[in-house]
Amino acid sequence: MGKITGFLEIDRHDRPYAPVAERVTNYNEFVVPLNEKDTRDQAARCMNCGIPYCHGTGAVAPGTTGCPVNNQIPDFNDLVYQGNWQEASRNLHSTNNFPEFTGRICPAPCEASCTLNIDDNPVTIKTIECAIVDRAWENGWLKPEPAAVKSGKKVAVVGAGPAGLACAQQLARAGHEVHVYEKAAKAGGLLRYGIPDFKMEKHLIDRRVAQMEGEGVTFHYNAPVGGSAPGAVDAKQILKDYDAVALTGGSEAPRDLPIPGRELSGIHFAMDFLTQQNRRVSGESLGDKQEILATGKHVVVIGGGDTGSDCIGTSFRQGAKSVTQIEIMPAPPERENKALTWPNWPQKMRTSSSQAEGAARDFAVLTQAFEGTGGKVGKLHCVRVDSKFQPLPGTEFELKADLVLLAMGFVHPVHDGLLKSLGVDLDPRGNVNATTSDFQTSVPKVFASGDMRRGQSLVVWAIREGRLCARAIDQALMGLTTLPR
């Protein structure tokens, strides 16, 4: 374990952020890493609990606690405390293909489950994870790990988000010939085109893609599978050409707000706005798309989740005059009742780094109509709602807006194209139907994982499902698998 009395002697101390005035001037990451001594001190706080809830329960089911990929947290905490960083990196990579992604953008259910969170001072697990993997890259410890023996089997992975990347890397390491088909120009899925650079810079993805290419994975970009878009790849042909197909296309159908005035210009889905900015930062062309910019505008973001926060941070960096975020859910409690919630993930008031950059926030608010002049949005008509989301008469109010960003989540994967061509069954929520025991869809040889199977979720769950899906495919192709979970 860490230092036996560490948790008594050392206070929790996490990575600071660059000041707001400085960080909103650019799109760079702004979380400042701890130095080596501070990181080792933080690892020393770990108590190596008899039941380490941080480590997760291992099931792929909603409501589970701790780390979805089952990182061996007490073990790597001890290794960091001892200064054995290389072994800590080996340990961390035994459960997580991409800890530099989760070490930056995971909400860290492990920390919510940490025993020291009972009095609000969990071990800074995410910071320690990020320090391990960043150090491993800096020291050149992470190299391609090509399989020693090839299986002679070919697998297609459709979609290069975190689920597809994890699935492809595991399959290549098991000796299969892996081809990843991605409709976008670059790999990463929402990591590349949704999550802004200020939360995660994109060279981190390029580095992993290079590692995977070194392991024999072939990437096909601008290659939508199914449908009739330019460059489309025939889904049925893929099925013929490969021994197995993994569907990891994400959950891309956004939830709309079909109310009066929705047709006005200046009202956009969050992803259209965020993708454009990520493309600008990387120098990728926007094509014939009309620019969506918050510069000099009063921005209203509808939806209170991660996507909404990313819209806020991006709007401030573009020079918005004001940013207001509204949410239909009531304001959660400032502090959870630990006796009822721990070690589960608690609903409580959280302020993201983007919200802390100056956004106004309002809860229990329903938007009833948009209004504008000359075809352009100018304001929202809102009303407060009760606990059953019913409007409270007399609470109507207006919000000024030149740009409205709809960040209310995603309903399910896009059905047209890939899924219809293959004819896979859907579950009642419209996601691809497959269980977490074999990830097999209703079509033989076709498997599914990540947001496309479980609905919109988290990067860490996508990695988890990608790994398990690779295991299921390896098992189906070879009759047995030695791939780790």
Ligand SMILES: Cc1cc2nc3c(=O)[nH]c(=O)nc-3n(C[C@H](O)[C@H](O)[C@H](O)COP(=O)(O)OP(=O)(O)OC[C@H]3O[C@@H](n4cnc5c(N)ncnc54)[C@H](O)[C@@H]3O)c2cc1C
């Ligand atoms: C704005 C935003 C911010 C988020 N922030 C966080 C966060 O901070 N932390 C966190 O943990 N999670 C966050 N999430 C959620 C997280 O990004 C997703 O849960 C995760 O990326 C899902 O991974 P995936 O691989 O299943 O799908 P995706 O990341 O959606 O990747 C799917 C890929 O498949 C490709 N594709 C789809 N159809 C086809 C086809 N027919 N042919 C070829 N390619 C295809 C897509 O282009 C895409 O590249 C955020 C989501 C959004 C939208």
Ligand code: SF4
């Ligand atoms: S729950 Fe917290 S203190 Fe206990 S083993 Fe995990 S990280 Fe260490």
